[in-house]
Amino acid sequence: MTLIPDLSLTGRKSDQPMVSAFSRKETAHMQVMGAPVMPDDQQGLWHQLTQVQPRASQGARLAYLHIPFCQTKCSYCAFYQNRTSDEKVANYLDALLSELAMTSQQPGLIDTPFDGIYIGGGTPSDLSPSQIALLGNAIHRYLPLRTDAELTFEARFHGFDKDRFTACLDAGFNRFSLGVQSFDTELRQRLGRIDDEITVRRELDRMCNQDQAVIVTDLIYGLPGQTLDHWQRDLDILAESGVGGADLYQLILLPESQLGRSVNKGKVPAPPGLEEKAAMFAAGRKTLKRHHFNRLSVSHFGRDSRERNRYNHLSKAGADLVPFGCGAGGL
Template identity: 30%
Template sequence: MARGVYIHIPFCHQICNYCDFNKVFFKNQPVDEYIEALGREMEMTVAQMPEAFTNIETIFLGGGTPTALSAEQIEKLLGLITKHIPMSSVKEFSSEANPDELTIDKLQALYNGGVNRLSMGVQSFDQSLLEKIGRTHSNEHVYETIQNAKNVGFENISIDLMYGLPGQTMEQWQETLERALALKLPHYSAYSLIVEPKTIFYIQYAKGKLHLPTEDLETDMYSVLMDTMEAHGLKQYEISNFANEGYASTHNKIYWDNDEYAGFGAGAHGYLEGIRYSNVAPIKKYIETVMAGERPLLHEHEVTADEKLEEQMFLGLRKSAGVTHEEFETKFGQPMLSIYKEIIDQLQEEQLIELDSEGIRLTRKGRFIGNEVFQRFLVGE
């Protein structure tokens, strides 16, 4: 049974240098046709497996950039979502947003359409770094948009920040944190830059033209991040996420809990009825397939019992609460230690995880090398 719904909007007015998600420039794209196809895909999928959609807790609009759409297109999209997705149990309805695109009419359209959480891509408060990574907004856009969002009625607002950017200094990172926290928002996400294939940064990196901070400096930036957030009363509930009480992202928690969710749109991924799937990515192909009455599936994979165990561990350990004995035994019918005792003992000895009567979780030391810890739970590692 799905707990959440992800809806992919692949359109952008500007392509960021680090982004590897399925996206295209907005201009000359069949945006209205795409929105219609999204509605059709939702309708078909819910009709095929209605029992999977009886307890949807969250909906998340991602991209691309959902706020690349016009206010009228946003209204149309939200109308289709609320028409085809059972909304009675939805508590959190989020949309990603760019600060320089989120006009008052778009904010009003989102709010009136049921969206109650905004996740804004701010990344940095240093204009030179914003230009390096391909962002087009200014600090003034951020301040104005957040105030406008509050005026419209939004209370649950999050911003994304990035560190380990090309040429970024510790001083720039600390200033970004200070400016971000001065906004007194209830939620912050902060991610280190990962140079992904098929991005502008990857091309630059391959040519030796991308000058990144050292590994030690990036580690120090993460340490400063954790300490600064804690000093401001924000709880780190996941490796990269910090929130006031009651404002942790329910949608993202679905992923880390290894629970099921539906994915709609070109290139979207989902996990329904034990099957992980991905949709076709080309927009024209997606529209043609859906409007012909077929789900636009590119790939399906039935998750094996071993894979479910692995995913429970490496996804769950991203959470500060870690993986509890109770949730593990409830899902798999056997104690966690009956399967992973040797690995857990080794990681404890290395002071990378801690074990108690509740479960296991990363130590502070473990958070710095989380991916290495996660790999230890993979078969064959």
């Protein structure tokens, strides 16, 4: 009997595997598996799940809290849900805090402390300073935390001013995930990002120079119109900044996204090919290594021991992940 390997998983043998192992990028996110839970069954199932002790991944436990609002929609994004409005955000936050309070006394939640909390979206930094304080207080009140718990707050540069940043620090957040995508103003505008390079670099330096939390950013390679020179410049700016961690993501060009439609209609340049993207990733790995970043996962790099990437590492290792809020995912 001869076993024929599944090349979609193993890739083709080659002297240049980064270029020829796979013909194209298939997917980057887990597909939706399972079936929807009907409204009449939701409360009973949630009560049942919150009675269960963590699975045996060293007893690790995480929580994800979702803020499903954005001021604008980025042209490549698949996560946009609702446009930010003061009234909707206030009503949603009230409901989220109530959800935390109602579930906080369930044995499955209070018996084991949480190793990591992630506030994602959407754009959590659209919350006001007072709302950030309310959210932080609720987390500390209702969710038991380990003494070295990682509390990550996701933000965009636009609108994430000194007052909001300070409110996050005062609320106990010790890690910030900020989407850069590219420092290049023209590329950023093509992606629907608001701030230009000067603003992004100034704000990034401001937060890094305070040195009160780990600052993590991400860059995207394979953008329409992006060259290797563009990418190398982004890498150099990132490496010379004070960030503690970085993600290097390949663009997922969704055909039905605004950016995907623009590419298909020839309104913007086509994205780089597979060989060019392989060269970009290799340049990223080489540049960050030269600047003493350690590779912590396929796409994530940390500069020193403060950047643990605990939420992503533990969630992929099978830790319990408790979701809170509309659109939140859990395991």
